[in-house]
Amino acid sequence: MTLPPELSAAVAPQHLLTDPDTVRPYLHDEAEWAAYGAAVAVVRPGSTAEVAAVVKACAAHGIPVVTRGAGTGLSGGANAVDGCVVLSTERMREIVETNPAERIAVVQPGVVNDDLRAAAAEQGLWYPPDPASAPWSTIGGNVATNAGGLCCVKYGVTRDYVLALEFVTAAGEVVRVGRRTAKGVAGYDLVGLLVGSEGTLGVVTEVTVRLRPLRTTIPRTVVGFFDTLAAAGEAVGRVTAAGLQPAAFELIDRVCLQAINEWKQADLPASSAALLLAQTDLPEPAAEQEAAAIHAEFEAAGATEAIMSTDPVEAEALFEARRLAYPGLEQRGEAMLTEDVCLPRGKLAEMLGRLEEIAAKHETKIATVAHAGDGNLHPLLLTKHGDEPAKLRAQAAFDEIVDTALALGGTVTGEHGVGLLKLDGMRRELGPGVVALQRAVKQALDPQGILNPGKMVG
Amino acid sequence: MTLPPELSAAVAPQHLLTDPDTVRPYLHDEAEWAAYGAAVAVVRPGSTAEVAAVVKACAAHGIPVVTRGAGTGLSGGANAVDGCVVLSTERMREIVETNPAERIAVVQPGVVNDDLRAAAAEQGLWYPPDPASAPWSTIGGNVATNAGGLCCVKYGVTRDYVLALEFVTAAGEVVRVGRRTAKGVAGYDLVGLLVGSEGTLGVVTEVTVRLRPLRTTIPRTVVGFFDTLAAAGEAVGRVTAAGLQPAAFELIDRVCLQAINEWKQADLPASSAALLLAQTDLPEPAAEQEAAAIHAEFEAAGATEAIMSTDPVEAEALFEARRLAYPGLEQRGEAMLTEDVCLPRGKLAEMLGRLEEIAAKHETKIATVAHAGDGNLHPLLLTKHGDEPAKLRAQAAFDEIVDTALALGGTVTGEHGVGLLKLDGMRRELGPGVVALQRAVKQALDPQGILNPGKMVG
Numbered sequence: 007m008t009l010p011p012e013l014s015a016a017v018a019p020q021h022l023l024t025d026p027d028t029v030r031p032y033l034h035d036e037a038e039w040a041a042y043g044a045a046v047a048v049v050r051p052g053s054t055a056e057v058a059a060v061v062k063a064c065a066a067h068g069i070p071v072v073t074r075g076a077g078t079g080l081s082g083g084a085n086a087v088d089g090c091v092v093l094s095t096e097r098m099r100e101i102v103e104t105n106p107a108e109r110i111a112v113v114q115p116g117v118v119n120d121d122l123r124a125a126a127a128e129q130g131l132w133y134p135p136d137p138a139s140a141p142w143s144t145i146g147g148n149v150a151t152n153a154g155g156l157c158c159v160k161y162g163v164t165r166d167y168v169l170a171l172e173f174v175t176a177a178g179e180v181v182r183v184g185r186r187t188a189k190g191v192a193g194y195d196l197v198g199l200l201v202g203s204e205g206t207l208g209v210v211t212e213v214t215v216r217l218r219p220l221r222t223t224i225p226r227t228v229v230g231f232f233d234t235l236a237a238a239g240e241a242v243g244r245v246t247a248a249g250l251q252p253a254a255f256e257l258i259d260r261v262c263l264q265a266i267n268e269w270k271q272a273d274l275p276a277s278s279a280a281l282l283l284a285q286t287d288l289p290e291p292a293a294e295q296e297a298a299a300i301h302a303e304f305e306a307a308g309a310t311e312a313i314m315s316t317d318p319v320e321a322e323a324l325f326e327a328r329r330l331a332y333p334g335l336e337q338r339g340e341a342m343l344t345e346d347v348c349l350p351r352g353k354l355a356e357m358l359g360r361l362e363e364i365a366a367k368h369e370t371k372i373a374t375v376a377h378a379g380d381g382n383l384h385p386l387l388l389t390k391h392g393d394e395p396a397k398l399r400a401q402a403a404f405d406e407i408v409d410t411a412l413a414l415g416g417t418v419t420g421e422h423g424v425g426l427l428k429l430d431g432m433r434r435e436l437g438p439g440v441v442a443l444q445r446a447v448k449q450a451l452d453p454q455g456i457l458n459p460g461k462m463v464g
Numbered sequence: 465m466t467l468p469p470e471l472s473a474a475v476a477p478q479h480l481l482t483d484p485d486t487v488r489p490y491l492h493d494e495a496e497w498a499a500y501g502a503a504v505a506v507v508r509p510g511s512t513a514e515v516a517a518v519v520k521a522c523a524a525h526g527i528p529v530v531t532r533g534a535g536t537g538l539s540g541g542a543n544a545v546d547g548c549v550v551l552s553t554e555r556m557r558e559i560v561e562t563n564p565a566e567r568i569a570v571v572q573p574g575v576v577n578d579d580l581r582a583a584a585a586e587q588g589l590w591y592p593p594d595p596a597s598a599p600w601s602t603i604g605g606n607v608a609t610n611a612g613g614l615c616c617v618k619y620g621v622t623r624d625y626v627l628a629l630e631f632v633t634a635a636g637e638v639v640r641v642g643r644r645t646a647k648g649v650a651g652y653d654l655v656g657l658l659v660g661s662e663g664t665l666g667v668v669t670e671v672t673v674r675l676r677p678l679r680t681t682i683p684r685t686v687v688g689f690f691d692t693l694a695a696a697g698e699a700v701g702r703v704t705a706a707g708l709q710p711a712a713f714e715l716i717d718r719v720c721l722q723a724i725n726e727w728k729q730a731d732l733p734a735s736s737a738a739l740l741l742a743q744t745d746l747p748e749p750a751a752e753q754e755a756a757a758i759h760a761e762f763e764a765a766g767a768t769e770a771i772m773s774t775d776p777v778e779a780e781a782l783f784e785a786r787r788l789a790y791p792g793l794e795q796r797g798e799a800m801l802t803e804d805v806c807l808p809r810g811k812l813a814e815m816l817g818r819l820e821e822i823a824a825k826h827e828t829k830i831a832t833v834a835h836a837g838d839g840n841l842h843p844l845l846l847t848k849h850g851d852e853p854a855k856l857r858a859q860a861a862f863d864e865i866v867d868t869a870l871a872l873g874g875t876v877t878g879e880h881g882v883g884l885l886k887l888d889g890m891r892r893e894l895g896p897g898v899v900a901l902q903r904a905v906k907q908a909l910d911p912q913g914i915l916n917p918g919k920m921v922g
Contacts, residue, residue, distance in 0.1 A: 108808050151649060154647055165653070166624065175901070181895075183901075187806040188837075190875035190877065191878065193890055193920070194657055194906075195656050195659065196898070196901060196902070196905075198653050198656030198657065201653065203652055219708075243565060246565065246567065247564050247565050249589075289749075292747035292750070348647050352563075352566055380646040415644055416645055419649050419650050420649065421649060424651065428650065436641075436650060437639075439637055440651065441651075443641075447654075447657075447905065449908060450907060
């Protein structure tokens with residue numbers, strides 16, 4: 007296909023990629039099982055004006071635009087569709103402003119999550135949303151998926167930190183929504199609508215985030231070991247019902263621990279079915295009291311062992327293990343299908359028990375990590391590459407996990423997004439009435455349907 | 465006008481009001497200066513099904529539907545338009561569920577804010593959003609305006625607490641959006657879109673809110689007295705920049721203090737230009753440290769006096785004064801135009817100084833209370849009833865306050881909503897591109913334009 011001249015003129019030649027080998031890495035995210043199509047080109051605009059020129063050119067010719075950040079997504083949301091232009095934000099990585107007086111930062115979408123956190127910390131400020139992909143994923147991608155992370159059990163998700171957005175509309179116009187003030191209700195909340203919309207309503211070109219003062223407390227960590235996943239789920243319910251508020255509350259199961267041990271020659275305790283990691287960040291002595299209360303709930307739920315740690319090195323090793331679970335399992339060379347269901351906290355124990363049954367029923371190895379305090383589970387379904395029957399069994403297990411989560415009042419996606427993998431689950435979760443409203447919103451803001459078509463709302 | 469039979473059939477006869485004297489109190493909210501029209505009827509549905517029947521009947525006949533809660537709004541958002549049906553949620557005041565395991569509550573829209581807070585407290589839970597109208601205003605109204613309050617400087621606004629909504633669409637269909645889980649990203653955030661939409665996108669019939677554990681700390685209050693409003697604003701900026709996080713941070717000026725003293729025969733300290741009230745709710749001894757740090761910033765900003773109080777009675781008297789400012793001024797028998805601009809915190813001192821200039825220039829008495837920590841100012845413009853020249857001067861002052869806030873990078877409404885009074889300001893704040901997007905959303909969800917027409921997006 008010959009590219010429209012306006013598109014070729016939109017960016018310098020070295021930022022318009024058409025060579026298949028160069029284009030290939032841009033065609034999909036990390037959702038191994040999601041389909042992707044062939045892009046006509048990859049563009050790497052360096053400014054808002056260039057993004058607008060790209061979108062305007064594509065709009066004029068009905069070319070789909072698939073925007074991507076670092077491509078660490080796990081639902082296929084950034085996967086190319088046939089005939090599309092992939093718009094990569096990789097060159098837009100300027101931290102425009104960090105402002106302690108207003109407690110805000112302004113960044114371009116290609117800024118890496120950890121880089122924003124580091125820049126904020128230099129000013130005594132903290133950007134909480136911390137997906138496990140934080141060393142690589144971009145703020146633009148985080149905004150597109152409304153990314154969560156470990157801290158969100160106490161501090162909220164990306165949406166809770168986005169104050170304003172500059173974005174390019176489906177018609178190629180540049181608009182600014184939101185504000186720099188702490189509050190504001192002038193007009194519908196288009197910021198909230200764009201956050202989590204997976205590039206289907208606009209292409210975000212600048213993000214203004216709210217920051218918190220940097221934490222100065224020394225975290226205390228409580229580790230609990232459990233003989234069954236269900237007992238660990240019970241402990242989570244007890245901690246929540248007791249009114250405790252850990253700043254991170256994670257679960258790692260035996261399969262993950264073993265994988266990390268193998269990969270890193272680590273010596274993580276992999277004899278229990280699961281361990282829970284809870285961290286409190288209150289000032290002392292309240293932290294000690296909260297840690298003791300969490301410890302007591304772990305024991306009451308039947309922990310075989312529970313340990314309060316004040317050693318930051320020891321605690322960090324365990325949280326590092328949590329973050330390494332995904333790459334650790336990847337290292338085993340198995341194909342991996344990542345789940346993201348989120349349950350009402352009171353149903354977590356039941357869901358964790360059901361996961362063990364589903365794994366057995368479908369003869370599929372399932373490794374589970376979880377933002378347990380949020381009820382957000384990431385069962386990872388592992389199969390040998392090339393083992394087609396195993397892949398089909400894993401697919402059946404995946405579907406049954408979704409069905410079970412919905413039956414228990416959960417959602418099909420807690421933080422990874424709908425993308426392609428959860429399209430069917432989303433439709434079942436929302437029902438036809440709400441799906442129709444979703445489509446009406448999409449139609450209103452992208453009447454031509456050129457922005458990331460086929461994702462999010464199908 | 466003869467009412468359509470479907471409308472008459474939608475509710476029992478005693479809940480369909482057409483007598484002008486009975487209808488009159490339903491025709492407007494507390495925005496004294498906002499226009500209102502003549503309703504053909506008031507309906508008081510008692511259930512979601514009745515709401516749906518009312519909206520369906522109105523949709524079939526093109527009759528506008530103006531939904532109202534307690535009518536405590538200050539922007540005219542609930543004001544009747546000619547030929548409309550006013551839908552009052554007053555009979556829908558059931559607290560359906562309070563659930564400590566999930567930390568949520570489910571309520572009907574007519575539940576009064578303070579009643580939800582009390583019901584939550586019985587279960588050891590806390591619903592933070594606390595507009596000054598909390599003893600009267602309803603959760604439905606709070607959702608419609610995305611209400612703020614005193615706590616939101618640390619704990620966020622209504623939107624941050626709404627997890628799910630049941631609402632009736634413009635076509636009269638009942639839908640549920642959102643979830644009962646802590647997180648979820650399945651589909652566009654229609655909950656966030658509905659919150660703050662002032663009844664223009666749907667009629668909310670049930671609200672699921674997130675709750676926090678009840679606070680158990682004893683608050684410490686720091687009171688600072690300042691000779692100028694600008695010095696008080698400077699103190700707010702210093703506290704913010706120092707990374708302190710008061711759980712309430714209010715300003716009351718001399719005019720308000722004097723009014724409350726007159727009304728309540730109180731003995732509030734009305735000799736300074738303004739006082740600041742900051743409250744910390746950290747566990748001890750962190751609270752003592754934070755209070756001392758706030759005190760130091762007050763003194764550094766030039767407070768004539770600053771007092772740390774551990775006496776809850778004394779502190780509560782001052783916060784009560786803050787809440788009484790509005791009714792206190794009302795008691796003076798003057799007409800009152802309420803402003804709601806919100807400024808970047810770093811511009812607060814400048815804006816407070818400009819307010820004094822605007823009052824002098826337009827010979828208008830302005831009493832100011834503020835959620836100072838958020839930069840959210842409520843200048844109250846006072847005029848004698850019937851003094852038309854004074855009213856015109858006040859209107860000019862109102863416009864200049866809006867202009868000044870916009871010029872300083874603020875928003876025209878921090879928490880009261882656009883309604884009618886801020887329509888023009890909203891258009892100027894957002895600009896034509898964003899206004900067009902707002903209208904596209906409205907058109908998508910209410911193509912016939914029957915839901916609260918003329919408000920919010922004009």
